[in-house]
Amino acid sequence: MLLEVEGLCVNYGHIEAIRDISFGVEEGTVVTLIGANGAGKTTTLKTLSGLRKVRAGTVKFDGKDITHLPPFERVLMGISQSPEGRGCFPGMTVLENLDMGAYVRNDRKTAAYQADLDRVFDLFPRLKEREKQAAGSMSGGEQQMLAIGRALMAKPRLVLLDEPSMGLAPKLIQQIFSIITEINAQGTTVLLVEQNAAQALKRAHTAHVLETGEIVRSGTGAELAGDDSVKAAYLGGDV
Ligand code: ATP
Numbered sequence: 001m002l003l004e005v006e007g008l009c010v011n012y013g014h015i016e017a018i019r020d021i022s023f024g025v026e027e028g029t030v031v032t033l034i035g036a037n038g039a040g041k042t043t044t045l046k047t048l049s050g051l052r053k054v055r056a057g058t059v060k061f062d063g064k065d066i067t068h069l070p071p072f073e074r075v076l077m078g079i080s081q082s083p084e085g086r087g088c089f090p091g092m093t094v095l096e097n098l099d100m101g102a103y104v105r106n107d108r109k110t111a112a113y114q115a116d117l118d119r120v121f122d123l124f125p126r127l128k129e130r131e132k133q134a135a136g137s138m139s140g141g142e143q144q145m146l147a148i149g150r151a152l153m154a155k156p157r158l159v160l161l162d163e164p165s166m167g168l169a170p171k172l173i174q175q176i177f178s179i180i181t182e183i184n185a186q187g188t189t190v191l192l193v194e195q196n197a198a199q200a201l202k203r204a205h206t207a208h209v210l211e212t213g214e215i216v217r218s219g220t221g222a223e224l225a226g227d228d229s230v231k232a233a234y235l236g237g238d239v
Helices: 041-049 071-077 094-101 111-123 125-129 140-152 170-185 197-203 221-225 228-234
Strands: 003-012 015-025 030-034 056-061 079-082 158-162 189-194 206-211 214-220
Touching: 003 041, 015 030, 015 041, 015 056, 015 206, 015 214, 030 041, 030 170, 030 197, 030 221, 041 071, 041 079, 041 158, 041 189, 071 079, 079 140, 094 140, 111 125, 111 140, 111 170, 125 140, 140 158, 140 170, 170 189, 170 197, 189 197, 197 221, 197 228, 206 221, 214 221, 221 228
Parallel strands: 030 189, 030 206, 079 158, 158 189
Antiparallel strands: 003 015, 003 056, 206 214
16 A cells, blocks of 8 residues: 555644544555535645644555655655746746746656656647746646646655636536546556546546545445545535
8 A cells, every 4th residue: 555544633732633544545545535615625625745743643655654754854764846826927937837846856857757748748739838927927727737747756656636627618627537537547656636527536546535534434435435425515416
C-alpha cells in the first residue's frame, strides 16, 4: 500500500472535521473520496499534504510514518497536491508556475526536468501555447490545468487532486477527467477528491463516500456507482 491512513481525526477548534477515517491507496491506482459540501474532503487532502495538524491517527507513505512530517518533506518523498480553487501564482507566467512546482527537485535545467515539462505540455497543449502568459490572466479551466501541471512537476508518486472539475464547463470537465486517467496510466497514483461523483466513480479503482467527516461507504468505483443510496444522494438517479 502506497498510502495508509489509520484512524485519522482532524479538528478545527471544537469542530470535528474528520472523525476516525481509515483508507489505503494502492500504488498505481486512482482512489476517490466523494461527498457533499463540508464533508471533509479538502481537510483530508490538506492533512495528507501536512497543512493541517492531526488530532489522532496515523498516515503512512511507502511504509514510513509521515503523520507529523512538514509539507516540504512530504513533497520530497513524492506527495504533491493540486489545491482546490487552482491556487496558481497569478503574477507569474505559466512556465514560472510550473518551475515553482519543481522547486524541490535538484535536477532543474537537466534533460529529466525538460522531459517532465514536455510531459505536462503533452497533457495540456494549451499551457504550451501560453507558457509566457501570466497565470492570473488565464481562464478558470486553464488555471486548473496549470495547477495540475504544477503538481506533476514535483515528479510525485502520489498526486492529490482537490476538485479539479470545480467550476468548469461540461466539455472541459470531460477533458480534465480524461487527463487524470492518462496521468494514472503514465504511472502516477492519484487520490482524487470530487463533488462530481459520476465522473469520479467512473475513473476510480476504489472509492469512499465521506459524510460529515466519516467514511460511510467504500467499494470499487463501479460498485458505488451502482449502489442505490449513492445513486440517490450523489448521482441524481443516474450515472
Ligand atoms: P467543499 O466540497 O465544500 O470544499 P469539503 O468536503 O472539502 O467541502 P472541508 O472544507 O474539508 O469540506 O470542511 C469540513 C468541515 O470543516 C466543514 O464543516 C467546514 O465548515 C469545516 N472547516 C473547514 N475549514 C475550516 C476552518 N478553517 N475553520 C473552521 N472550520 C473549518
